[in-house]
Amino acid sequence: MIVWSVLVALAGAFCMALGSALQERDAVRAPGRSVAPVGFLVHLARRPRWVLGTVGAGAGVALHLVALSGAPLTIIQPIGVTGLLFAIVLSALFNRRRVRPNQIAAGAAVMVGLTGLLLLFPHSAQTPQMSTGTGLILTGSVLALGCAAYLGAHWLPPTPRVLLLATVGGVALGTTSALARVVAANTAADAAALLTWLTPLCVLIAVFGGLFQQNAYRTGHFAAAYATLLVVDPITGAGIGALLLGEGLPATPVAQLLATAAALLAIGGTVVLALARNRNPEAMQPASAEEPPAAKPDPAAAGTRASTTTTSGESR
Template sequence: MTLYVYGLVAACFLGLGFVLQQDAAARAPVADVLSFRLLLDLVRVPRWLLGIASMVAGQLTSAFALMQGDLSTVEPLLATNLVFAMLFARRLSSQRLGWSGWAGVVLLSGGVTAFIVAGRPEGTDREAGPLRHWLVFGILAGIALVLVLIARHLELFKEPPLLATAAGALYGLQDALTRVVGGIYDSSGLTGVLMSWQGYTIVALAVIGLVLVQSAFEGGPLRMSLPSLTASEPLAGIACGIGFLGDSIRLTPGALAGEVTGLLAVVVGVFILGRHPVLPEGKQREIQETEAT
C-alpha cells in the first residue's frame, strides 16, 4: 500500500510542476529553445521555480516509491500525473472535464490498474549482465538523440511532441538508475553512491531532460508535449525494468492480453486528456503573433 501512496503523491507533485513550468516557459525567448540559456532565463521566474520545486518533490517521492517496489509497477502509477495536471490546469482555464475528459481519466486509471493486475510485476535478484544493460541503455538514449535531431530540423511549433518524447525516454532511464542507486546506497552507503557512475548519470539525465522539457513547453501548448512525456516515460522505465533490472511480469496468454490492453488504454487515455481544452494553451504563440503584427 505504501508503494501506491508514494506513486500517486509523486504523480500529484509532477502534474502541478509541469503546469507551472509550462506557464512560465511559454513566455521565454524563442532563441533559447534547446539551449541551457533557457534555464538561466527561467530561473528568474518565481512561478517556474515553484514548478521546479514541485517536480523535485515528485521525483524524490517517486524515488521512495522505487525503493519500495518494482519499476514496472511504479512507472504506470507515475503516468497518472496527467490527471493531476488536468485538475490543476482547470483552475487556470475554468473548463469542465466533460465526457471526453472523464473518458480519458477512466482509460488512464483503468489501464494502470489492468496492467498491474494482469502482469503482477515483481522484482527479482537476477539483474542482467553488462551487455544487456548497456544495450537497453544505448537504445533508449539513441532514440532520444534521434528525436532531438529530427526536431531541430522542424518548425518551432512542430518540435514539442518529439522533444517531450525524448525527455520521457531519458526520464525513464533516470528512474531505472534511481532504483540502482537505491540498491548501492543500501549495500555501500553514501560512499558507494559517490563512487558509482550511476549517480552522476542521473544528474546529467535530469539536466538534459529538463532542457528538453522546457524547450517543449516553450514551443507550444501543454497539450502538445505533456501527453508524449507522460506516455514515453513509463514505457521506457518498464523497458529498463524488464530489460536489465530483473523485473518480471506474467507471460501467459491471458496475462499478456491484459497487459497489452492496459498499456494501450494508458496511451489512449493520455492522448485524450492531452488534447482536452482544460490544458492551457501556451502564450508563446500569442506573443509571436502580437510581435508579427
C-alpha cells in the same frame, strides 16, 4: 498504515502535478525558438515560479517514495497516476481555461491503461546489477535518439511535436529511473556504489530528459505532454528492467495481451489529449517574437516638414 500511505501517495501525486503545472507557465513564456537549446533550462532556473514548481515536483517524488515504504507497489503506483487529472485541472486553472469533458475522459483512459501496465509487469525484489559499459551504451543510445528528435522537432507542427518531445523526455527519464534504481539498490548494500560512473550518467540523462520535458510543455499542449511522460517513463523503465536487469515481462499470454491492450488504451488517451483544442493561448505566438521598437523620428524628415509648414504659412 496502508491508509496513511495512500494519503501520502495522493499528496505526492498532487505535488507533482502542481509543480509541473507551475513549470509549464514559464516554459511557454520563455524567449527563444519553439524548440529551445539547453540554455533554456538556465533561463528557467532563474524564474522563481519555475524553481517553485521544480521543488513541488521533487516533493511529490519524495512523498511517493515515502508511500512506497509503507504499502505495496501495486497500491501506490496506480495512485500516483491520478496526478494526470490533477495536472489537467491545475493547468486549466492557472491559464484561465475551461476543462473540457473529452480531456477528463482521455485522462481517465490514460490512467486506467497505465494502471493496468503497472499492475501487470512483474516487480523483482532482487538487487539489480548493471556494468559501466552497459550504462554508457544505454545513455549514449538515448542521447543519440534525443539529438535526432531535437533536430526533427523544429520542422513539426505543435501536435506531433509535443508527442515526439514528451516521448523522448519520457525515455530519458525512464532511463534515469532505471540507472537510479541500480545505484540506490547497490548503495544500500555498499556506499562505494554511489561513486561509480553510473551516478554521473544518471544525472546527465536526467538533465537531458528535463530539457525535452520542458520543451514539450512549451508547445502549449500540457495535458498531452504530461500524459505522454507518465506513460513512456514507466514503460521505458520496465523495458530496461526486463532486458538488462532481469526483471522479466508479463509471463502468461493472457497477461501479455492485457498489457498490450492497456498500453494501447493509454496511448489512445494521450493522442486524444494532444488533438484536443485546448492549447495554451500563450503558445500560439512564437516565444521569441518581440514587439517592434518604436520608430524614431527622422531629423531630416522633421526638418523638411517644418520648412514646408513655414513656407506654406508665409505664402498665406
